[in-house]
Each structure stands twice: as C-alpha cells, then as structure tokens.
Amino acid sequence: MVAQLMRSELPVLIEHFHLPTLPIDPDDVAFILCADNGKATHLVSYDNHLLELDDRYQFRICRTVEFLQDPRVSQAR
Numbered sequence: 432m433v434a435q436l437m438r439s440e441l442p443v444l445i446e447h448f449h450l451p452t453l454p455i456d457p458d459d460v461a462f463i464l465c466a467d468n469g470k471a472t473h474l475v476s477y478d479n480h481l482l483e484l485d486d487r488y489q490f491r492i493c494r495t496v497e498f499l500q501d502p503r504v505s506q507a508r
Contacts, residue, residue, distance in 0.1 A: 452487040456480045466490050473498050 450463060459481050466474040467488065474492045476482065485492040491501065498504060 450488075452484055454480050454484060463488070466492075472503060473501070 450460075450467065454460060454463060456478070459478060462474060462476070462481065463484070465471075467490070471490045474481065474488075474490055475495055475498045476492060477494060481492050482494070491498075493501075
C-alpha cells in the first residue's frame with residue numbers, strides 16, 4: 432500500500448501524533464517521530480525549527496558540537 436501511495440505522488444496527510452509539540456515545518460515531523468520512537472538520546476540538526484524544540488522532548492535536539500560535548504556521549508565512546 433505504501434509503495435502504491437508513493438507511486439501515485441498524492442500527498443498523504445497524517446493528522447494525529449503522540450508528540451507533545453509539533454514542529455512549525457511539517458517536513459521536520461518525520462525526524463522528531465524517528466527520534467522519539469527510536470528512543471534516541473539526541474537528534475543532531477542545524478535546522479532552526481528543530482533546535483527551537485530542544486526542551487520539549489525526552490531527547491536533546493542540538494548541533495554537532497553540542498552533541499560531541501555532551502557528557503553522556505563522551506562516556507559512551
């Protein structure tokens with residue numbers, strides 16, 4: 432079914448998410464959902480719309496430098 436929808440090039444609207452806050456840019460929802468459902472500790476991005484949401488989720492949304500400086504990341508290496 433997904434393959435058929437992709438071939439049809441019709442927009443697929445998903446209206447309900449389990450997220451506490453939705454990003455302004457609808458294209459960013461997929462990244463938030465992946466990080467949330469994957470139980471990520473970080474989502475690394477330079478997208479300002481995503482970075483503005485850093486304090487709204489269980490995971491950090493940060494730039495690469497902040498990710499590498501996080502003590503949790505340093506301990507895992």
